[in-house]
Amino acid sequence: MNIIFKNALLAALLVMLILLPVFGERFYIQFVSKILIMIIFVSSLNLLVGFTGLVSLGHAAFFGSSGYVLALFSPIGTSMNLFVALLASVLCVGALGAVFGALVLRTKGIFFIMATLALGEMLFYFLHDTAFAGGSDGIYIHDRPGFNLFDWWQLDLSNVSHFYYLALILVCLVLMLIKRIMNSPFGRVISGIRVNEHRTKALGYHTYKFKLVCFVIASMIAAISGFLAAVQFGVVNPEMVGWHASGHALMMVILGGKGSILGPVLGTTTLMLVEEIFQVATKHWQLLTGIVVVLVALFFPNGLAGLNFPKKRSET
Amino acid sequence: MDAATVLIQAMNGIQYGLLLFLVASGLTLIFGIMGVINIAHGSFYMIGAYLAWSLMGWVGSFWIGLIVGVTVALLLGLVLEWLFIRFLYDRDHLQQVLVTYGLILIFSELRSMIWGDDVHSVPIPELLSGSIQLTENLAYPIYRLWLSGVCIVIAILMFLGIQHTRLGMMIRAGESDREMTKSLGINIGLVYRFIFALGVSLAAFSGMISAPISSVFPGMGSQVLIVSFVVVVIGGLGSIKGAMIAALLVGLIDTFGKVIHLDIFGVNIFPEMSGMSIFALMALILMLRPQGLFGREH
Numbered sequence: 001m002n003i004i005f006k007n008a009l010l011a012a013l014l015v016m017l018i019l020l021p022v023f024g025e026r027f028y029i030q031f032v033s034k035i036l037i038m039i040i041f042v043s044s045l046n047l048l049v050g051f052t053g054l055v056s057l058g059h060a061a062f063f064g065s066s067g068y069v070l071a072l073f074s075p076i077g078t079s080m081n082l083f084v085a086l087l088a089s090v091l092c093v094g095a096l097g098a099v100f101g102a103l104v105l106r107t108k109g110i111f112f113i114m115a116t117l118a119l120g121e122m123l124f125y126f127l128h129d130t131a132f133a134g135g136s137d138g139i140y141i142h143d144r145p146g147f148n149l150f151d152w153w154q155l156d157l158s159n160v161s162h163f164y165y166l167a168l169i170l171v172c173l174v175l176m177l178i179k180r181i182m183n184s185p186f187g188r189v190i191s192g193i194r195v196n197e198h199r200t201k202a203l204g205y206h207t208y209k210f211k212l213v214c215f216v217i218a219s220m221i222a223a224i225s226g227f228l229a230a231v232q233f234g235v236v237n238p239e240m241v242g243w244h245a246s247g248h249a250l251m252m253v254i255l256g257g258k259g260s261i262l263g264p265v266l267g268t269t270t271l272m273l274v275e276e277i278f279q280v281a282t283k284h285w286q287l288l289t290g291i292v293v294v295l296v297a298l299f300f301p302n303g304l305a306g307l308n309f310p311k312k313r314s315e316t
Numbered sequence: 317m318d319a320a321t322v323l324i325q326a327m328n329g330i331q332y333g334l335l336l337f338l339v340a341s342g343l344t345l346i347f348g349i350m351g352v353i354n355i356a357h358g359s360f361y362m363i364g365a366y367l368a369w370s371l372m373g374w375v376g377s378f379w380i381g382l383i384v385g386v387t388v389a390l391l392l393g394l395v396l397e398w399l400f401i402r403f404l405y406d407r408d409h410l411q412q413v414l415v416t417y418g419l420i421l422i423f424s425e426l427r428s429m430i431w432g433d434d435v436h437s438v439p440i441p442e443l444l445s446g447s448i449q450l451t452e453n454l455a456y457p458i459y460r461l462w463l464s465g466v467c468i469v470i471a472i473l474m475f476l477g478i479q480h481t482r483l484g485m486m487i488r489a490g491e492s493d494r495e496m497t498k499s500l501g502i503n504i505g506l507v508y509r510f511i512f513a514l515g516v517s518l519a520a521f522s523g524m525i526s527a528p529i530s531s532v533f534p535g536m537g538s539q540v541l542i543v544s545f546v547v548v549v550i551g552g553l554g555s556i557k558g559a560m561i562a563a564l565l566v567g568l569i570d571t572f573g574k575v576i577h578l579d580i581f582g583v584n585i586f587p588e589m590s591g592m593s594i595f596a597l598m599a600l601i602l603m604l605r606p607q608g609l610f611g612r613e614h
Contacts, residue, residue, distance in 0.1 A: 055410045057355075103599055106606035110353045110409055111553060114545040115602060117355075121542045122595035129591050243538070247417045254414055284429055290421030297414035298403055 017168055021161040029160045030232075035272050036167040037228045040174050042252045042264035044221035049250065050258030051182060052214050053194035054105075055113050057246050058120025059222060061100065064241030065123065066093045066223035067230030071139040080145040082155065082166075090223045097219025101212050117243055128238040138237030141230060157231050167228055174221055179261050181217070190214055194259075251293050257305025266304050320454045325571055331460050333567025334467035338522040339540055340547040340559045341474065342515035347553060349491045350508050352404050353412050356419040358541025360516045364389060364523025365532045366427060369436045378441035382524055389520030393513030401512055402505065424534065433534050438527040463525055470518075471560065478556070487511065543570075546598045552611025562609060566594050 021029050041063050048054045069089040074080050104115040127133050147155040157163045181187050189210050192200040201207050230236045239245065256267020274292065278285035296303070343357050364385060371381030400419070404412045440459045447455040478484040489497040490504045498504050523536070530536075547566050551558030573593035601608065 049410065055413060057413065103602045106602055107549075110347060111549060111606075111608075113353060113409060113413060114549050115598070118542060118546050118549060118595060118598055122592055122599075125591035125595070243542070247420075250410075251414065251417070254410065258410075284425050286421045287425035287429075290418045290425065293418030293421065294400065294415050297411045297418065298400065301407065301411050 014172075021164055026160055029164050031272075031276070033160070033164045033167050033232060035269055036164075036171045037225050037232065038249075038252070038268045038272060039171050039265050040225035040228070041222055042249050042256070042268045043174055043178055043261075044218045044225065045246075045249045046253050046256075046258060046264045047178060047181075047214065047218045047221070049253050050260070050263065051187070051194060052190050052211060054211065054215070055250075056104075056116040057113050057243055057250065058100075058104075058116035058118075059218070059249060060243065060245035061120040061123045061241050062093050062097055062219040062222035063226035063229070063245060063249075064127075064236065064238070065096055066090070066226030067236035067240055068127065068133060068139070069093065069223075070145070070227055070230050071141050071236045072133065074141055074143060074145065076142060079143045082145040082147040082157070085145040086224070086227055089227045090220045093223035093226070094216050094220040097216045098212070101215035101219070105208060105211050105215060117246075120241060120243055120246060124238050124242045127241060134237075136238060138235055138240075141234050141236070144231050144234065163228075163232060170224055170228065174224065175261055175265075177221075182261070186210070186213070251296075253303075254301070255296055255303050257303030260305050263303060263305045270304060320451050321575075323450070324454060324456060325575055326568065327456060327460070327464075329568035329571035330564060331464045331467075331567070332571055333564035334464050334471075335522055335526055336540075336543060336547055336567055337560050337563035338467055338470060339519050340544040340551070340563055341471075341556055342518040343544050344548050344551075344553060344556065344559050346512060346515045347548075348555075349487055349511055350401075350405060352401060352512075353409055354401075354416050354515070355413055355541065356416040356423065357515070357519055357544065358537035358539070359420050359423040360389065360392075360519035360537075361523040361540045362427065362534070362537030363392075363423065364520030365438075365527040365536060366431050366436075366523075367520065368524040368527040369438050369532045370431065372438055378438075378528075382521075385524050386517050386521055389517040390513050392520075393516030394509055396516070397509045397512040402508070405508070420537070424537070427534065436532040438532060440528040457529075459528060463529070466525065475556065483507075483510075543594065546594050548608075549598055550601050550608060552608025555608070555610040558608060558610030566597070569597055570594050 017032070020032060024032075041059075044062075045056065045059045048056050048059070066089045069092045070085055073088060074085065100116075100119050104112055104119060107115050128136050133139060144157040146157055149155070155162055155166070157166065182190070189200060189205050189207075192203070192205070193207050193210060197207055226240065229240070252267040252271050253264060254267070255271050256263035256265065271289075275285065275289060278288045282288070339357065339361055343354065346352055346354050346357075367385040367388060368378075368381055371384055372378060375381050375384065396419070400415055404415060440457070444459040444462050447457045448461070449455050478487060486497070486502050486504075486507050489500070489502065490507055494504055522540075543566065547559060547562045550565065551560075551562030570593065
């Protein structure tokens with residue numbers, strides 16, 4: 001596809017997204033916000049799965065725990081400064097990511113999949129069984145964080161349009177950040193690890209350190225999405241860290257096409273739209289989702305992005 | 317805790333460990349021999365338990381139900397291998413995870429359509445319903461003893477089968493060199509299909525025999541899958557011996573974690589944290605020996 005055409009398409013999409021709250025109904029604004037949050041989460045997982053070649057089944061641990069950090073630290077009765085709260089969540093989750101990463105990165109391949117799944121579930125049981133974080137019910141966030149610009153303009157996150165724009169800005173920033181990372185020397189090493197870790201090691205790179213840094217970055221980006229999700233729903237619960245949330249995100253990575261910046265955008269949007277249609281059609285929509293996942297994984301392993309740009313297939 | 321309680325808990329722990337071994341060995345066989353990571357393994361355990369529950373209702377006999385259930389699971393395994401799994405041998409782990417994850421969604425929804433989302437219980441078969449008196453007021457149920465015995469017999473059969481039979485030889489040959497085995501005239505595709513079906517029926521059988529001592533509920537598949545993963549990570553992949561020792565270790569730690577009340581500075585840190593004790597053990601193993609207790613270097 002022509003690069004100018006592609007950029008024009010993206011620009012048109014962006015304009016449509018910016019104009020949505022002006023014309024769209026409340027339901028659609030909220031639904032697109034949900035997709036935007038998911039895009040951030042799926043992009044962070046794609047950084048591990050698609051770019052580094054690390055298949056994690058416990059990535060939701062960082063998504064959910066970010067929401068828990070917000071819920072546990074937000075004071076009752078007053079609204080926290082948005083940027084302080086976001087920074088606190090991202091840093092706490094980054095520290096958690098460093099601990100988890102240091103453990104699971106000692107394993108490879110199938111072991112890595114099992115270890116990430118088990119550590120993620122450990123967090124699930126911890127939050128589910130202990131009382132301090134609300135147990136299986138989770139915690140409500142009564143006062144959403146906000147932002148006050150010189151008493152002149154107030155960012156109110158219970159307002160759907162305000163929230164929508166915040167999510168849109170963060171999605172754009174995250175996608176640009178990932179593009180930047182992958183084009184940097186660091187990103188080249190990461191790609192080298194995916195293609196051939198032994199050779200990258202032989203070139204003198206300490207691959208464990210690079211993988212760990214990448215793991216921490218991915219967990220911090222996941223924290224941004226978890227923070228937004230917690231703010232949007234006003235509640236956090238153990239299901240947010242559970243492994244079904246991780247598996248769900250993994251489906252979107254593959255559906256979109258792993259290892260491309262826009263793959264997660266495509267995959268997330270498609271799957272969430274399809275699931276919305278299934279949910280309206282039948283109570284047993286998970287059955288249809290399961291069939292779609294099996295068919296996609298068997299017949300289109302390169303995802304939708306691989307379908308549209310067949311040239312890319314030979315590259316990878 | 318007195319000696320009798322310790323004994324009973326130890327027996328419970330060993331029994332739980334042996335059951336875990338049955339599930340985990342299917343997982344490690346399928347991976348070790350076929351190179352496929354099957355995260356739908358827990359679903360077969362759940363299907364087994366639900367089959368036991370509904371077959372009890374239809375046939376009225378636990379034993380006939382057991383035979384019918386294992387046959388159904390064996391057929392299910394053969395069909396699934398033919399439909400999906402055989403396309404996964406040359407694919408990477410990511411696609412294997414996704415296909416089997418899709419199967420989890422399908423099975424859990426089918427379960428909800430066929431059997432509903434309620435929690436059920438299966439009565440202990442009459443033949444094994446009694447209990448053995450240990451002390452004056454402590455007794456141990458015969459069913460649990462029988463269960464442990466069955467698990468041990470299956471473990472021995474599995475070991476003998478792999479080490480000393482012709483089929484076991486084919487399996488081991490296929491594990492070390494698929495192409496070479498093929499060229500020797502062995503239908504390796506058929507061997508794989510059989511292994512997968514065997515793994516499925518092992519999981520379903522575990523689900524069936526555990527149904528009378530634990531309730532039958534929708535989330536039981538994920539629960540056992542995750543604990544089995546912990547067992548495999550601790551024991552080392554592809555190692556049956558490792559799976560056995562790790563399963564017993566996990567069974568004992570999990571059982572004792574639930575009864576020991578540990579006070580640190582006056583704060584009771586156990587009961588609530590007991591669900592995490594096995595994960596802590598796994599983290600420790602990952603730190604000290606990332607390839608697992610009996611795993612080969614990778």
